[in-house]
Amino acid sequence: MDELAGEAERVAAVLRVREVRVRRDLERADLAHVDIVRRNPFASPDGEPVRLPWPWARAGQSCLWDSVPVAVDDMGDAVYLRLPGKNVLLGGEPEAGKSAALSLLLGAAALDPWVNIVGLDAKRLELALWRPVLSRVAYNSMDDAIGLLEDQIKDMDRRYELLERAGRRSWGRSDGPLTVVAVDELRFYTANPNRRAAAHFTDLAIDLMARGRAAGIVGLMATQKPSGDVVKTSLRDLIAYRWAMRCTTRDASDTILGAGMAAAGYDASDVDVNARGVGLLHAEGGMPRLCKSYFLDDNEIRSIAARGAALRRLVAGDRVI
Ligand SMILES: Nc1ncnc2c1ncn2[C@@H]1O[C@H](COP(=O)(O)OP(=O)(O)OP(=O)(O)O)[C@@H](O)[C@H]1O
Numbered sequence: 001m002d003e004l005a006g007e008a009e010r011v012a013a014v015l016r017v018r019e020v021r022v023r024r025d026l027e028r029a030d031l032a033h034v035d036i037v038r039r040n041p042f043a044s045p046d047g048e049p050v051r052l053p054w055p056w057a058r059a060g061q062s063c064l065w066d067s068v069p070v071a072v073d074d075m076g077d078a079v080y081l082r083l084p085g086k087n088v089l090l091g092g093e094p095e096a097g098k099s100a101a102l103s104l105l106l107g108a109a110a111l112d113p114w115v116n117i118v119g120l121d122a123k124r125l126e127l128a129l130w131r132p133v134l135s136r137v138a139y140n141s142m143d144d145a146i147g148l149l150e151d152q153i154k155d156m157d158r159r160y161e162l163l164e165r166a167g168r169r170s171w172g173r174s175d176g177p178l179t180v181v182a183v184d185e186l187r188f189y190t191a192n193p194n195r196r197a198a199a200h201f202t203d204l205a206i207d208l209m210a211r212g213r214a215a216g217i218v219g220l221m222a223t224q225k226p227s228g229d230v231v232k233t234s235l236r237d238l239i240a241y242r243w244a245m246r247c248t249t250r251d252a253s254d255t256i257l258g259a260g261m262a263a264a265g266y267d268a269s270d271v272d273v274n275a276r277g278v279g280l281l282h283a284e285g286g287m288p289r290l291c292k293s294y295f296l297d298d299n300e301i302r303s304i305a306a307r308g309a310a311l312r313r314l315v316a317g318d319r320v321i
Protein backbone atom coordinates (compact mmCIF):
# COMPACT_ATOMS: atom_id res chain seq x y z
CA MET A 1 0.00 0.00 0.00
CA ASP A 2 2.79 2.48 0.95
CA GLU A 3 4.70 1.54 -2.21
CA LEU A 4 1.61 2.17 -4.31
CA ALA A 5 0.99 5.51 -2.59
CA GLY A 6 4.67 6.42 -3.08
CA GLU A 7 4.30 5.93 -6.82
CA ALA A 8 1.10 7.98 -7.05
CA GLU A 9 2.87 11.13 -8.19
CA ARG A 10 4.69 9.23 -10.97
CA VAL A 11 1.49 7.51 -12.11
CA ALA A 12 -0.25 10.91 -12.20
CA ALA A 13 2.55 12.31 -14.38
CA VAL A 14 2.37 9.35 -16.77
CA LEU A 15 -1.43 9.58 -16.98
CA ARG A 16 -1.17 13.39 -17.23
CA VAL A 17 -3.81 13.89 -14.61
CA ARG A 18 -3.99 16.31 -11.69
CA GLU A 19 -3.66 13.73 -8.97
CA VAL A 20 -3.73 10.02 -8.25
CA ARG A 21 -4.99 9.29 -4.78
CA VAL A 22 -4.34 6.01 -3.02
CA ARG A 23 -6.05 5.27 0.27
CA ARG A 24 -6.03 2.20 2.40
CA ASP A 25 -9.38 0.60 3.02
CA LEU A 26 -10.18 1.20 6.68
CA GLU A 27 -11.37 -2.36 7.22
CA ARG A 28 -9.01 -4.37 5.00
CA ALA A 29 -5.25 -3.91 4.73
CA ASP A 30 -5.15 -5.79 1.40
CA LEU A 31 -7.51 -3.30 -0.30
CA ALA A 32 -6.59 0.13 -1.62
CA HIS A 33 -8.87 2.75 -3.17
CA VAL A 34 -7.40 4.59 -6.15
CA ASP A 35 -9.00 7.82 -7.37
CA ILE A 36 -7.82 9.52 -10.54
CA VAL A 37 -8.56 13.23 -10.37
CA ARG A 38 -8.38 14.97 -13.76
CA ARG A 39 -9.22 18.50 -12.67
CA ASN A 40 -10.14 20.40 -9.53
CA PRO A 41 -13.92 20.00 -9.50
CA PHE A 42 -14.28 22.77 -6.95
CA ALA A 43 -12.75 25.51 -9.08
CA SER A 44 -13.99 27.13 -12.27
CA PRO A 45 -11.75 26.81 -15.37
CA ASP A 46 -10.22 30.23 -14.59
CA GLY A 47 -9.34 29.07 -11.09
CA GLU A 48 -11.92 31.26 -9.33
CA PRO A 49 -13.86 29.65 -6.47
CA VAL A 50 -17.29 28.44 -7.51
CA ARG A 51 -20.61 28.51 -5.71
CA LEU A 52 -22.65 25.42 -6.35
CA PRO A 53 -26.38 26.20 -6.45
CA TRP A 54 -28.47 24.06 -4.11
CA PRO A 55 -30.79 21.84 -6.18
CA TRP A 56 -33.70 22.45 -3.77
CA ALA A 57 -33.30 26.26 -3.66
CA ARG A 58 -36.51 26.80 -5.63
CA ALA A 59 -38.46 23.80 -4.36
CA GLY A 60 -42.00 24.55 -3.22
CA GLN A 61 -41.92 21.99 -0.43
CA SER A 62 -39.68 19.20 0.82
CA CYS A 63 -40.00 16.10 2.93
CA LEU A 64 -37.30 15.72 5.54
CA TRP A 65 -37.76 11.96 5.53
CA ASP A 66 -36.12 12.03 2.08
CA SER A 67 -32.37 12.32 1.47
CA VAL A 68 -31.18 15.92 1.26
CA PRO A 69 -28.62 16.98 -1.38
CA VAL A 70 -25.81 18.78 0.44
CA ALA A 71 -22.65 18.70 -1.63
CA VAL A 72 -20.77 17.54 -4.70
CA ASP A 73 -17.82 15.22 -4.18
CA ASP A 74 -14.49 15.46 -5.95
CA MET A 75 -15.62 12.91 -8.52
CA GLY A 76 -18.52 15.22 -9.42
CA ASP A 77 -21.22 13.11 -7.76
CA ALA A 78 -23.98 14.62 -5.64
CA VAL A 79 -23.75 13.80 -1.93
CA TYR A 80 -26.95 13.30 0.10
CA LEU A 81 -27.67 13.07 3.81
CA ARG A 82 -30.60 11.10 5.18
CA LEU A 83 -31.45 12.83 8.41
CA PRO A 84 -34.11 10.77 10.27
CA GLY A 85 -32.41 8.78 13.03
CA LYS A 86 -29.15 10.67 12.52
CA ASN A 87 -27.30 13.62 14.00
CA VAL A 88 -24.85 15.87 12.17
CA LEU A 89 -21.67 17.52 13.45
CA LEU A 90 -19.98 20.24 11.41
CA GLY A 91 -16.57 21.47 12.48
CA GLY A 92 -13.85 23.65 11.11
CA GLU A 93 -11.94 26.88 11.41
CA PRO A 94 -13.71 30.27 11.27
CA GLU A 95 -15.15 31.05 7.81
CA ALA A 96 -14.67 27.45 6.67
CA GLY A 97 -18.29 27.13 5.58
CA LYS A 98 -19.98 25.42 8.53
CA SER A 99 -22.98 27.73 8.76
CA ALA A 100 -23.38 27.64 4.98
CA ALA A 101 -23.58 23.84 5.04
CA LEU A 102 -25.91 23.95 8.04
CA SER A 103 -28.17 26.24 6.00
CA LEU A 104 -28.80 23.48 3.46
CA LEU A 105 -30.07 21.16 6.18
CA LEU A 106 -32.13 23.96 7.71
CA GLY A 107 -33.46 24.79 4.24
CA ALA A 108 -34.62 21.21 3.78
CA ALA A 109 -36.23 21.29 7.24
CA ALA A 110 -37.81 24.71 6.57
CA LEU A 111 -39.50 23.49 3.40
CA ASP A 112 -41.10 20.58 5.24
CA PRO A 113 -43.91 22.37 7.06
CA TRP A 114 -44.46 19.57 9.56
CA VAL A 115 -40.93 19.75 10.92
CA ASN A 116 -40.49 21.57 14.21
CA ILE A 117 -37.22 23.50 14.17
CA VAL A 118 -35.59 24.92 17.28
CA GLY A 119 -32.29 26.79 17.30
CA LEU A 120 -29.43 27.60 19.63
CA ASP A 121 -27.65 30.55 18.14
CA ALA A 122 -24.79 31.64 20.39
CA LYS A 123 -23.62 34.32 17.96
CA ARG A 124 -27.20 35.51 17.44
CA LEU A 125 -26.69 36.14 13.73
CA GLU A 126 -25.89 32.66 12.43
CA LEU A 127 -29.52 31.50 12.43
CA ALA A 128 -31.05 34.98 12.16
CA LEU A 129 -32.36 34.51 8.62
CA TRP A 130 -34.06 31.26 9.65
CA ARG A 131 -36.06 32.86 12.46
CA PRO A 132 -39.36 32.81 10.50
CA VAL A 133 -39.31 29.00 10.67
CA LEU A 134 -37.84 28.55 14.15
CA SER A 135 -40.47 27.70 16.75
CA ARG A 136 -38.03 28.62 19.49
CA VAL A 137 -34.53 30.04 19.70
CA ALA A 138 -31.99 30.54 22.49
CA TYR A 139 -29.03 32.88 22.19
CA ASN A 140 -26.00 33.35 24.41
CA SER A 141 -27.75 32.60 27.67
CA MET A 142 -26.82 29.26 29.21
CA ASP A 143 -30.08 29.24 31.19
CA ASP A 144 -32.14 29.68 28.01
CA ALA A 145 -30.11 27.06 26.15
CA ILE A 146 -30.46 24.56 29.00
CA GLY A 147 -34.20 25.33 29.28
CA LEU A 148 -34.62 24.70 25.57
CA LEU A 149 -32.83 21.33 25.73
CA GLU A 150 -34.79 20.32 28.83
CA ASP A 151 -38.06 21.01 27.02
CA GLN A 152 -36.89 19.01 24.00
CA ILE A 153 -36.06 16.12 26.33
CA LYS A 154 -39.58 16.31 27.85
CA ASP A 155 -40.98 16.19 24.32
CA MET A 156 -38.70 13.23 23.55
CA ASP A 157 -39.97 11.38 26.63
CA ARG A 158 -43.57 11.99 25.48
CA ARG A 159 -42.62 10.51 22.11
CA TYR A 160 -41.19 7.43 23.79
CA GLU A 161 -44.45 7.00 25.73
CA LEU A 162 -46.39 7.20 22.47
CA LEU A 163 -44.08 4.65 20.87
CA GLU A 164 -44.40 2.35 23.85
CA ARG A 165 -48.20 2.53 23.72
CA ALA A 166 -48.11 1.79 20.01
CA GLY A 167 -45.73 -1.12 20.61
CA ARG A 168 -43.12 0.43 18.34
CA ARG A 169 -39.41 0.95 18.79
CA SER A 170 -38.66 3.96 16.66
CA TRP A 171 -40.35 7.04 15.24
CA GLY A 172 -41.60 6.62 11.70
CA ARG A 173 -43.37 8.84 9.19
CA SER A 174 -46.78 7.85 10.53
CA ASP A 175 -45.89 8.62 14.17
CA GLY A 176 -45.62 12.36 13.75
CA PRO A 177 -43.32 15.14 12.65
CA LEU A 178 -39.56 15.25 12.94
CA THR A 179 -37.91 17.81 15.21
CA VAL A 180 -34.66 19.51 14.28
CA VAL A 181 -32.43 20.95 17.01
CA ALA A 182 -29.83 23.20 15.37
CA VAL A 183 -26.85 24.46 17.39
CA ASP A 184 -24.51 27.11 15.98
CA GLU A 185 -22.14 27.40 17.76
CA LEU A 186 -21.71 24.39 20.01
CA ARG A 187 -18.41 25.56 21.54
CA PHE A 188 -20.09 28.50 23.26
CA TYR A 189 -22.30 26.11 25.23
CA THR A 190 -20.10 23.04 25.79
CA ALA A 191 -16.91 24.98 26.61
CA ASN A 192 -18.61 27.88 28.40
CA PRO A 193 -16.55 29.50 31.17
CA ASN A 194 -19.47 28.70 33.46
CA ARG A 195 -18.21 25.13 33.88
CA ARG A 196 -21.24 23.80 35.76
CA ALA A 197 -23.64 25.11 33.15
CA ALA A 198 -21.42 23.81 30.34
CA ALA A 199 -21.29 20.33 31.92
CA HIS A 200 -25.07 20.33 32.41
CA PHE A 201 -25.62 21.44 28.82
CA THR A 202 -23.29 18.68 27.55
CA ASP A 203 -25.12 16.02 29.57
CA LEU A 204 -28.48 17.18 28.19
CA ALA A 205 -27.12 17.30 24.64
CA ILE A 206 -25.74 13.77 25.00
CA ASP A 207 -29.11 12.52 26.28
CA LEU A 208 -30.98 14.26 23.46
CA MET A 209 -28.60 13.03 20.76
CA ALA A 210 -28.52 9.47 22.17
CA ARG A 211 -32.23 8.89 22.75
CA GLY A 212 -33.51 11.41 20.22
CA ARG A 213 -32.42 9.34 17.25
CA ALA A 214 -35.21 6.81 17.71
CA ALA A 215 -37.70 9.53 18.64
CA GLY A 216 -37.59 11.58 15.44
CA ILE A 217 -35.21 14.21 16.79
CA VAL A 218 -32.36 15.29 14.55
CA GLY A 219 -29.43 17.21 16.06
CA LEU A 220 -27.44 19.53 13.79
CA MET A 221 -24.39 21.01 15.44
CA ALA A 222 -21.70 23.33 14.14
CA THR A 223 -18.57 24.31 15.96
CA GLN A 224 -15.32 26.21 15.49
CA LYS A 225 -12.05 24.98 16.99
CA PRO A 226 -13.19 21.41 17.45
CA SER A 227 -11.28 19.90 20.35
CA GLY A 228 -11.93 17.32 23.04
CA ASP A 229 -13.30 19.86 25.52
CA VAL A 230 -15.80 21.21 22.97
CA VAL A 231 -16.97 17.94 21.47
CA LYS A 232 -16.64 15.17 24.05
CA THR A 233 -15.99 11.77 22.52
CA SER A 234 -19.19 10.54 24.16
CA LEU A 235 -21.13 13.21 22.23
CA ARG A 236 -19.23 12.75 18.96
CA ASP A 237 -19.81 9.01 19.02
CA LEU A 238 -23.58 9.61 18.88
CA ILE A 239 -23.25 11.51 15.64
CA ALA A 240 -23.59 9.57 12.41
CA TYR A 241 -22.65 12.35 10.01
CA ARG A 242 -19.41 14.17 10.75
CA TRP A 243 -18.42 16.92 8.41
CA ALA A 244 -14.99 18.50 8.81
CA MET A 245 -14.54 21.70 6.83
CA ARG A 246 -11.01 23.09 6.75
CA CYS A 247 -9.43 22.67 10.20
CA THR A 248 -6.28 24.32 11.50
CA THR A 249 -4.77 21.10 12.84
CA ARG A 250 -4.88 17.34 12.33
CA ASP A 251 -6.15 16.95 15.89
CA ALA A 252 -9.07 19.27 15.18
CA SER A 253 -9.85 17.24 12.07
CA ASP A 254 -9.70 13.97 14.04
CA THR A 255 -11.98 15.47 16.71
CA ILE A 256 -14.69 15.69 14.08
CA LEU A 257 -13.98 12.68 11.88
CA GLY A 258 -12.74 10.28 14.55
CA ALA A 259 -9.37 9.25 15.98
CA GLY A 260 -6.89 7.92 13.42
CA MET A 261 -8.62 9.42 10.39
CA ALA A 262 -5.85 11.95 9.66
CA ALA A 263 -3.25 9.19 9.84
CA ALA A 264 -5.36 7.16 7.40
CA GLY A 265 -5.25 10.06 4.91
CA TYR A 266 -8.45 11.88 5.85
CA ASP A 267 -7.20 15.16 7.22
CA ALA A 268 -9.29 18.32 6.91
CA SER A 269 -6.26 20.48 7.72
CA ASP A 270 -5.06 19.61 4.19
CA VAL A 271 -8.00 21.46 2.63
CA ASP A 272 -6.95 24.56 0.69
CA VAL A 273 -7.37 27.65 2.85
CA ASN A 274 -9.26 29.43 0.05
CA ALA A 275 -11.60 26.54 -0.66
CA ARG A 276 -14.62 27.64 1.35
CA GLY A 277 -17.26 24.93 1.76
CA VAL A 278 -14.80 22.15 0.98
CA GLY A 279 -14.36 19.46 3.59
CA LEU A 280 -14.44 15.79 4.45
CA LEU A 281 -17.85 14.29 5.09
CA HIS A 282 -17.86 11.06 7.06
CA ALA A 283 -21.04 9.05 7.15
CA GLU A 284 -21.23 6.22 9.69
CA GLY A 285 -19.98 2.96 8.24
CA GLY A 286 -18.37 4.56 5.19
CA MET A 287 -15.19 6.41 4.36
CA PRO A 288 -14.89 10.21 4.49
CA ARG A 289 -15.53 11.90 1.15
CA LEU A 290 -13.94 15.13 0.02
CA CYS A 291 -16.77 17.37 -1.09
CA LYS A 292 -17.90 20.94 -1.48
CA SER A 293 -21.23 22.02 -0.10
CA TYR A 294 -23.86 23.73 -2.16
CA PHE A 295 -24.32 27.37 -1.29
CA LEU A 296 -27.37 29.50 -0.53
CA ASP A 297 -26.96 33.27 -0.52
CA ASP A 298 -28.85 35.43 1.97
CA ASN A 299 -31.66 36.22 -0.47
CA GLU A 300 -32.20 32.55 -1.22
CA ILE A 301 -32.30 31.81 2.52
CA ARG A 302 -34.83 34.63 3.07
CA SER A 303 -36.99 33.27 0.29
CA ILE A 304 -36.86 29.67 1.61
CA ALA A 305 -37.58 30.82 5.17
CA ALA A 306 -40.55 32.88 3.94
CA ARG A 307 -41.92 29.93 1.97
CA GLY A 308 -41.38 27.66 4.97
CA ALA A 309 -43.20 30.08 7.27
CA ALA A 310 -46.12 30.37 4.81
CA LEU A 311 -46.34 26.57 4.56
CA ARG A 312 -46.37 26.33 8.36
CA ARG A 313 -49.24 28.84 8.59
CA LEU A 314 -51.18 26.76 6.07
CA VAL A 315 -50.57 23.55 7.99
CA ALA A 316 -51.50 25.23 11.30
CA GLY A 317 -54.70 26.50 9.63
CA ASP A 318 -55.54 22.97 8.54
CA ARG A 319 -55.12 21.76 12.08
CA VAL A 320 -57.58 24.36 13.43
CA ILE A 321 -60.25 23.38 10.87
N1 LIG B 1 -20.07 25.97 -0.11
C1 LIG B 1 -19.60 27.18 -0.32
N2 LIG B 1 -19.39 27.63 -1.57
C2 LIG B 1 -18.89 28.87 -1.77
N3 LIG B 1 -18.58 29.74 -0.80
C3 LIG B 1 -18.78 29.35 0.46
C4 LIG B 1 -19.29 28.05 0.77
N4 LIG B 1 -19.39 27.94 2.11
C5 LIG B 1 -18.95 29.10 2.62
N5 LIG B 1 -18.58 29.95 1.64
C6 LIG B 1 -18.04 31.32 1.81
O1 LIG B 1 -17.37 31.40 3.06
C7 LIG B 1 -18.00 32.35 3.91
C8 LIG B 1 -18.00 31.83 5.33
O2 LIG B 1 -18.87 30.73 5.42
P1 LIG B 1 -19.63 30.39 6.80
O3 LIG B 1 -20.24 31.61 7.37
O4 LIG B 1 -20.51 29.24 6.53
O5 LIG B 1 -18.39 29.97 7.69
P2 LIG B 1 -18.38 29.38 9.16
O6 LIG B 1 -17.53 28.16 9.12
O7 LIG B 1 -19.75 29.23 9.68
O8 LIG B 1 -17.60 30.53 9.93
P3 LIG B 1 -17.71 30.96 11.48
O9 LIG B 1 -16.98 29.90 12.25
O10 LIG B 1 -17.00 32.27 11.52
O11 LIG B 1 -19.15 31.04 11.86
C9 LIG B 1 -19.40 32.55 3.32
O12 LIG B 1 -19.88 33.82 3.58
C10 LIG B 1 -19.15 32.35 1.84
O13 LIG B 1 -18.66 33.54 1.27
Ligand SMILES: [Mg+2]
Nearest residue numbers: 098099100126
Ligand atom coordinates in the same frame (compact mmCIF):
# COMPACT_ATOMS: atom_id res chain seq x y z
MG1 LIG C 1 -20.73 30.11 11.24
